[in-house]
Amino acid sequence: MSVRVIENFLAPESHEQISAYLRGPGWAYGAYSDSNAPGIRYWYKHFAGMVRRADEDASQGAEQQLAAFPPIAAMWAAIRDGILPGHELIRSYANGYPYGADGGVHLDADVPGHLTALYFAHPRWEPNWGGETVFFDREQKDVVATAYARPNRLVIFPGDLPHVARGVSRSCEELRITLMFKVREAS
Numbered sequence: 001m002s003v004r005v006i007e008n009f010l011a012p013e014s015h016e017q018i019s020a021y022l023r024g025p026g027w028a029y030g031a032y033s034d035s036n037a038p039g040i041r042y043w044y045k046h047f048a049g050m051v052r053r054a055d056e057d058a059s060q061g062a063e064q065q066l067a068a069f070p071p072i073a074a075m076w077a078a079i080r081d082g083i084l085p086g087h088e089l090i091r092s093y094a095n096g097y098p099y100g101a102d103g104g105v106h107l108d109a110d111v112p113g114h115l116t117a118l119y120f121a122h123p124r125w126e127p128n129w130g131g132e133t134v135f136f137d138r139e140q141k142d143v144v145a146t147a148y149a150r151p152n153r154l155v156i157f158p159g160d161l162p163h164v165a166r167g168v169s170r171s172c173e174e175l176r177i178t179l180m181f182k183v184r185e186a187s
C-alpha cells in the first residue's frame with residue numbers, strides 16, 4: 001500500500017465541528033518532525049499515546065486516553081471502523097503550522113506495518129498557500145506523491161514512507177491543521 005487519499009471523509013457539519021474544536025485553545029509550541037533538525041518547530045496538541053519517543057511505549061491505553069477528547073475519539077472510531085479495521089491506535093495529536101513553521105523529511109515508524117492517518121482539519125485552503133504533504137521514495141531521491149491540503153481530506157500512508165509537511169505561504173490566512181492517528185495492526 002502506498003498513499004491512499006479519501007476525500008470528504010466527514011459529513012460537512014462534522015468537519016466544521018472538528019475544525020472548530022481543533023482551532024480552540026490548547027496548543028503547545030515546540031514540536032519538530034526531524035530529530036536531526038529540531039530547530040524547526042511548530043504548534044501541537046497531544047491527545048493520546050507516546051509524547052515523543054517510540055520506546056516510551058505509552059501506546060498502552062492510547063484509546064482510553066483519547067476518550068478525554070470526544071470529538072477526536074469519534075474521529076478515530078470512524079477511521080478504525082470504516083477504513084482501518086484490525087488496527088490499534090498508538091498515538092494521536094494535531095499539528096498547527098502558521099506561516100514560518102516548517103516540517104522536515106522524516107519517517108513515522110522505522111518498522112513496516114505501521115500506518116499514519118492524516119486529516120486536513122482547517123476549514124479552508126487555497127492553492128497559493130503551500131502546505132502540501134509531500135512523500136518521497138525510500139531513498140529520498142524523488143517525490144512519489146503530494147497531498148494538497150484540501151479540507152476534510154484523509155490521507156493514509158505507511159509509516160516508513162519518508163514525508164514532510166511543506167511550509168505555509170506568507171499569503172496564508174489560516175492555521176494549517178493536521179490531525180494524526182498513528183496505528184499498527186492489532187496483535
Ligand SMILES: O=C(O)CCC(=O)C(=O)O
Pocket residue numbers: 033095103108118132133163164165166178180
Ligand atoms: O502535517 C503534515 O502534513 C505531516 C505531519 C507529520 O508528518 C507528522 O506529524 O508525523
Ligand SMILES: [Fe+2]
Pocket residue numbers: 033106107108116163
Ligand atoms: Fe510524519
